[in-house]
Amino acid sequence: MSSKELDVFLARSHKELSIQDFEGKSIPCIEFDGKKFDGILSKVAGKPLVVDTNLNILQDGLGHVFVEMSLTFSLGGIKENVLVNANENVEFFEVLAENTMLAIASKESPEKIFVIQLPKPERPIEALEIIKSGLAKGEE
Numbered sequence: 001m002s003s004k005e006l007d008v009f010l011a012r013s014h015k016e017l018s019i020q021d022f023e024g025k026s027i028p029c030i031e032f033d034g035k036k037f038d039g040i041l042s043k044v045a046g047k048p049l050v051v052d053t054n055l056n057i058l059q060d061g062l063g064h065v066f067v068e069m070s071l072t073f074s075l076g077g078i079k080e081n082v083l084v085n086a087n088e089n090v091e092f093f094e095v096l097a098e099n100t101m102l103a104i105a106s107k108e109s110p111e112k113i114f115v116i117q118l119p120k121p122e123r124p125i126e127a128l129e130i131i132k133s134g135l136a137k138g139e140e
Contacts, residue, residue, distance in 0.1 A: 006060070006064060009058070009064075009066050009083065009085070010085065012083045013066065013083050013084060013085040014030065014082045014083060014084055016030070016031035016032070016107055017029065017030060017031070017084065017089055017092050018031065019091065019092065019095055020103055020105070020110075020113065022101075022103060022113070022115055025099055025101070026095050026098075026099065027095065027099060027101050027102070027103045027115060028092045028093070028095045028096045028101075028102055028103070029102075029103040029104065029105050029113070030069070030082055030102070030103070030104050030105075031104075031105050031106070031107040031110070032080075032104060032105070032106065032107065033106070033107055033108070034106045034107065034108040034109060037104065037105065037106040037107075037112065037114075038106070038112075040073075040076075040078055040080075040104065040114070041112070041114060043073075043075060043076030043077075043078060044073055044075050044076055044078070044114075045114075047075055049073055049074045049075045050073075050074040050119055051071055051072065051073050051074070051116045051118075051119070052070075052071075052072040052074070052119065053069065053070070053071055053072075053102065053116070053118050053119070053120075053123065054069070054070040054072075054123070055067050055068075055069055055070075055123055055124065055127040056068040056069075056070065057086075057127060057130045057131060057134065059130075059134035059137075061134075061137055062137065062138055063087070063134065063135055063136075063137050063138010063139065064087065064134075064138065065085075065086040065087060065131050065134040065135055066083055066084065066085055066086060067083070067084045067086050067093070067127065067131065068081060068082070068083050068084075069081070069082045069083075069084060071104075071116075086131045086134070086135065087135060087138075090131065090132075090135070093124065093127060093128050093131055094128060096118075096124040096127075096128075097124040097125045097127070097128040100117065100118045100121040100124060101115055101116065101117055101118065102115070102116045102118060103115045103116070104116070
């Protein structure tokens with residue numbers, strides 16, 4: 001990954017990530033602006049649905065690791081792609097692998113939260129292993 005490509009990835013990385021307490025469990029959370037979050041919620045709230053979650057690991061072999069999280073909702077035609085700088089958010093992926101749950105929330109109203117149980121729990125565990133391996137290459 002060239003310096004220019006790295007700068008592009010850093011600029012595109014989603015900054016609004018947190019770990020939230022949800023009924024006594026730590027849950028990684030992606031925060032969206034209120035309008036976007038309300039738009040998602042209006043299409044899916046109260047309806048049975050599946051959210052297919054893919055974690056695409058992007059690394060350069062020099063210790064820079066990014067994860068493109070693709071969230072595809074089975075209702076409402078919603079697909080969100082979120083690029084996460086794994087170097088700065090290892091805990092986010094550790095908690096995701098531990099609990100296999102992900103929350104999305106409104107930045108402006110953090111009490112508005114939508115929790116997703118990941119349909120394939122092995123994915124975040126495998127992703128965490130790849131992330132840690134990629135980060136370790138930067139320490140060699």
